[in-house]
Amino acid sequence: MKSMSVAMKYFAFLFLTILFTISNAGPISATMQKRDVFVPPITNPTNATVWNSGEVQTVSWDTSAAPVNITNKFGRIQLRQNGNTFPLVLADGFDILLGSYNITVPLLITGVYELVLFGDSGNFSPDFTINGVSE
Template sequence: MMFTKSLMSSFFALMSLLALAMSIPVQKRDVFVPPVVYPHQGTVWYAGQQQAVVWDTSNAPANITNSEGIIYLVVDNLIDFDYELASNFNILDGKVQVVVPTVSTGTYAIVLFGDSGNFSQNFTIVAS
């Protein structure tokens, strides 16, 4: 009998928490995922040069959850956190200058973080 009372108490406590959770209003959050337009497939960057990373801000929502941007190099389809190319810029700027890192000649991409991560198309970096 004690087990049944304990089980019933737990059930009612769980139902009370569920009712409380359902009564809390959900705030709308706008997540902005601007497409990266440069670099794109066919682009060639040279190590040590300065280049612009460009993204499309034309469909930006009025309220963005996180407007601070950061860009990393993508190596072998994985984000390489050792290659931070830019940070502390406003995602609504639409572009930022970066210095092309000294890496082996090969195929790379970049990822733009703000509200979420958005990858560029693959492009080439040529070692100096």
């Protein structure tokens, strides 16, 4: 009789453990943290833009739709060509809410390029031409 009592206690414990596990196995309602993603459209350069290597040019973007709180307000500008972003950083650490920043056009092979404006997220300028050196 004593061994029956131990078995009953074991099964009662096992049953309660399984019941507790099942009751807590439901979906967890987690509150997602709202993120302020800011993707300002680049307004300069445009498709009609032609820059020359060595010139100082102004990159500009529209900040009119900026959220109140921006997760990362520090910007970076890089060049891109044929879907590949160059490791060369043209500008870094500026306030993305400035709406424009001057860069020096690097010495490149003449071609069609894009700029990438990084801040909260990366966005691309339209294709534009840089006159540089011949291949």
